[in-house]
Amino acid sequence: MKLFEDKFELFFNDLTLHQFKEECLSKSLKALQVKNGNIPKWNESIDELESYSKGELGLNEPYISIQDIGSSSENIELSLRKLLPWRKGPFLLNDLVLESEWLGDLKWQRLNKKIRPLKNKRVLDIGAGNGYFSLRMALEGAKKVLGIEPFMLFNYQFAAIETLSKNTSNTILLPLRLEELPSMPVFESVFSMGVLYHQRDHMKHLLMLKKMMATDSELILETLIVDGPRDFTIEPEGRYANMRNVYCLPSTDTLKSWLIDAGFNDIKLIDVTQTSTHEQSKTSWIGYNPASLEDFLDPSDSNLTVEGYPAPKRAIFICGN
Numbered sequence: 001m002k003l004f005e006d007k008f009e010l011f012f013n014d015l016t017l018h019q020f021k022e023e024c025l026s027k028s029l030k031a032l033q034v035k036n037g038n039i040p041k042w043n044e045s046i047d048e049l050e051s052y053s054k055g056e057l058g059l060n061e062p063y064i065s066i067q068d069i070g071s072s073s074e075n076i077e078l079s080l081r082k083l084l085p086w087r088k089g090p091f092l093l094n095d096l097v098l099e100s101e102w103l104g105d106l107k108w109q110r111l112n113k114k115i116r117p118l119k120n121k122r123v124l125d126i127g128a129g130n131g132y133f134s135l136r137m138a139l140e141g142a143k144k145v146l147g148i149e150p151f152m153l154f155n156y157q158f159a160a161i162e163t164l165s166k167n168t169s170n171t172i173l174l175p176l177r178l179e180e181l182p183s184m185p186v187f188e189s190v191f192s193m194g195v196l197y198h199q200r201d202h203m204k205h206l207l208m209l210k211k212m213m214a215t216d217s218e219l220i221l222e223t224l225i226v227d228g229p230r231d232f233t234i235e236p237e238g239r240y241a242n243m244r245n246v247y248c249l250p251s252t253d254t255l256k257s258w259l260i261d262a263g264f265n266d267i268k269l270i271d272v273t274q275t276s277t278h279e280q281s282k283t284s285w286i287g288y289n290p291a292s293l294e295d296f297l298d299p300s301d302s303n304l305t306v307e308g309y310p311a312p313k314r315a316i317f318i319c320g321n
């Protein structure tokens, strides 16, 4: 089973991107060498999906939809359930509704009309998960979308979606961390969504984002924030809303000062939304013993997490470099 190798040449066959091809390929191939006991099951899933004729990728909001796949919905479902949990989506595959934990369309609607048009742009999607948003970017007419995501299951989920669809050649997902990407200052739109709070060193992340941006390009930064004045942050001890590795939650004014310190300009806060249990919910696609946001909030006060921190709230900033 080949995750990205078959389309690598075609994707990097681009006047600007080709200079980074070899380094991206060698690092991605190295990342594939990880040992994971689930890989035989995940390969089986993709092998099954490969035997069906491909369908047409499109948008049927809130779903990314693939229609006219040459198989029954029952068969597609059996194969895709080998890749649980499906956190990001939702997808509509023939008439199979894949209700992921997150209703990704809600986040997309918050930013879609406020960012610069993606048409004909080279786009970088950092921490892309299974590529739901990378595909939304491609469906907006982006020239190339490079998603990077170190978690191997999500790379398999992306491979499953692309195995089922004909028209995904301008989008690729590589199993890389931002720190592993060569410095490629060629992207006209750079997305970092849901990634900053997972970084031990938030300034390092912001500075690395900047190094990926072409002249006169746009950063779209979405991350968890807390209410409070400038310089206020919360550094959770242990878990935050049951999540591990959440290092630092800034107020929006603190985050703005970080962006200024990192050298960004024309900084605009375009959205602040507290995550609802409608947007992030238990569905049958996240496994057989599901738990989601509703289980991670204080049962007596939904504005607090079970650990006693403010409930998850996310901000979206856009800025120039």
Ligand SMILES: C[S@@+](CC[C@H](N)C(=O)[O-])C[C@H]1O[C@@H](n2cnc3c(N)ncnc32)[C@H](O)[C@@H]1O
Pocket: 088, 126, 127, 128, 129, 133, 148, 149, 150, 151, 154, 176, 177, 178, 179, 192, 193, 194, 195, 198
């Ligand atoms: C909360 S998910 C967000 C997924 C998607 N971007 C979204 O907005 O829904 C964060 C993802 O970032 C990935 N990630 C964390 N640190 C990263 C890094 N340094 N470089 C690239 N991806 C990273 C994680 O593996 C995880 O899948």
